[in-house]
Amino acid sequence: MAAEYARRGNEVIITGRSAERAEAEAARFAAETGGRVSGLGLDLSQPHSVADALGKVERVDRLAVAGMIRDSNTVASFAVQAAVTLATTKIVGYAAVVAALHDRLASDAAVLLFGGMAKDRPYPGSTVLSTVNAGMVGLVRTLSVELAPVRVNSVHPGAVVDTPAWVDKRALLEPLRKISLTGELPTMRQIVEGCLFLLENPAANGVNLTLDAGRA
């Protein structure tokens, strides 16, 4: 998505926990696209530090919040610190980013939060992930009201076959592919196109968009 916005001539800022890594990735995107891309260090799991990290950002037209770490957690074997980190990252961290930038959002700005279909379809180990992704639905609702006329939406992908999360675990996706109504699973490009729709279509507001190629 960052590359797509850079290709379209927009100034893009990407973030990650390490400023060096974010800057290196930004330089790679800039070289690939010929666009203006810079990187910032920002740790969503440390929400108190988010406002400072974004201090130098000026006007924001499009904001996508996607960062997270994967974890596997069940009630039967509950790892409290892992749960606190993921819940803080996704629920408090995402809200902290929007709060930090809210007075720099253009009046026709759009915000996009990343959820995921674990919200409706839990699997072993998804206890906290299902909870935080379901939390995006509430966050979208309240933020779209609080930030109006700024638009706020979320995207909820199914397993995205060509993301790093799955690239080495394709065999695990076969059972999901079999029950997909199209016989396929979403690709990163398809998710990006859905995100562009949510960010760019003026009628899309308060939407929680499922992109999983369909399930019975």
Ligand SMILES: NC(=O)c1ccc[n+]([C@@H]2O[C@H](COP(=O)([O-])OP(=O)(O)OC[C@H]3O[C@@H](n4cnc5c(N)ncnc54)[C@H](OP(=O)(O)O)[C@@H]3O)[C@@H](O)[C@H]2O)c1
């Ligand atoms: N891939 C899928 O199949 C899938 C399916 C459903 C939903 N999703 C959702 O889509 C979003 C992106 O997933 P993805 O597969 O692209 O994940 P990913 O490849 O693991 O990338 C996660 C990104 O988050 C950043 N990050 C991790 N912890 C962070 C923190 N504490 N603060 C700031 N940034 C942090 C990472 O950068 P650094 O390591 O540099 O910090 C990285 O850029 C997530 O919200 C996920 O829930 C993905």
